[in-house]
Amino acid sequence: MGIVWIILIGFVAGMIARWISPGPNDPRGFLLTTVLGIAGAFAATWIGQAVGWYRPDQGAGFIGATVGAILVLFIWNRLVASHVISDPGNRPL
Numbered sequence: 001m002g003i004v005w006i007i008l009i010g011f012v013a014g015m016i017a018r019w020i021s022p023g024p025n026d027p028r029g030f031l032l033t034t035v036l037g038i039a040g041a042f043a044a045t046w047i048g049q050a051v052g053w054y055r056p057d058q059g060a061g062f063i064g065a066t067v068g069a070i071l072v073l074f075i076w077n078r079l080v081a082s083h084v085i086s087d088p089g090n091r092p093l
Helices: 002-020 030-051 062-081
Strands: none
Touching (some): 002 062
16 A cells, blocks of 8 residues: 555655646656656655655655655756756657
């Protein structure tokens, strides 16, 4: 149940992170936003457990997951801006 909870919270956190910091290179699309939000939730859980904020059986809370998603989105935007990766959501029509 812990992984499912992290995925659900990560999805919502990804949507909020995208809304808070859209930026010019924001990833578009449901799937990419979900993946970035989930990555942020996992990152927040891992960092929180590493510094002792969460027990090993606890996941990041909603605020922690949102902050993690914003961090992952910021890193994503920096990688796209420096042309290290291409933004799959930025295709010409």
